[in-house]
Amino acid sequence: MLALSPDVVTLLVSCLLYVQKEPLLEVKAGSPLLLSLLEILHNLLRHVSTVVRHALQKTGSVVETEAAEELLLVNKPLTQLNSVLIHMLLSGDPEVYEEASQCLSLLVQMYGGCSPDCFRPEDLQVLTEALELQTHPKQQRLLLRIIKRLVTETHVPDWTSPDGRALVHVLQKLSQHSRSHADVSVWSLAEEILKIVGL
Incomplete structure (x- = not known):
């Protein structure tokens, strides 16, 4: 089962947090980068969700259950993005809204409100x-x-x-x-x- 290293997850979180802090005048320039990061995040969350759902459906498979739990744990730092994603819902860009809402939905389905500032x-x-x-x-x-x-x-x-x-x-x-x-x-x-x- 493919799992991202904690360093890649941390890098993704850091990049999204950085791009989100751009001054409003420069948001247009940052939109393609922001959309790319959101798409990466969305694909990652879909992958984790699929693996976890598959493991839950296969009762008795200890190996798959443990792998799914580890995948959830490795990707848990992504919950730091809950608040950032919530604020992207008002970006005014329909594509950013769509990606941010889908990412937020997957995050809260898998982790609830794990983030302390959520x-x-x-x-x-x-x-x-x-x-x-x-x-x-x-x-x-x-x-x-x-x-x-x-x-x-x-x-x-x-x-x-x-x-x-x-x-x-x-x-x-x-x-x-x-x-x-x-x-x-x-x-x-x-x-x-x-x-x-x-x-």
Whole structure:
């Protein structure tokens, strides 16, 4: 089974963090590099996800289970990118949004909210804005699944804070709007998140 060395994972994390810190005026110049890095990250996460899923389906294969666990462990530093990827959801570039949202989805599926700085108040604000900007149910479902996983797996900031209240308001709006427009999956996910946070 192919596994990236910890050095390659660290390099990928460092590069993405560096590119993300570019001044706004230079973002256009950095977009091709950023997209390339996101594509590498996406392919890596898909590979890890496939290996782990395969190992889980093959019950009794100790060797494959151990290899999958090691692969998850080696790639765990990628969870440092959760917050960075959340902020890329508002990049304004549809390609960056697509890659960042897919990477974030795979990361939270495999690791939940392992990163210590995951789901900070500013992340709540970005997720709120992203949910308001995305009007297509498919994109809303993806974002809602990410939020649900983070809410379930992490210590969430105070829901009575301005950022927390804003996200709750958008979730309630989505829940009511989707119910009246027969998008059951969006309504259901929004309702589930509201129940998890006790609202």
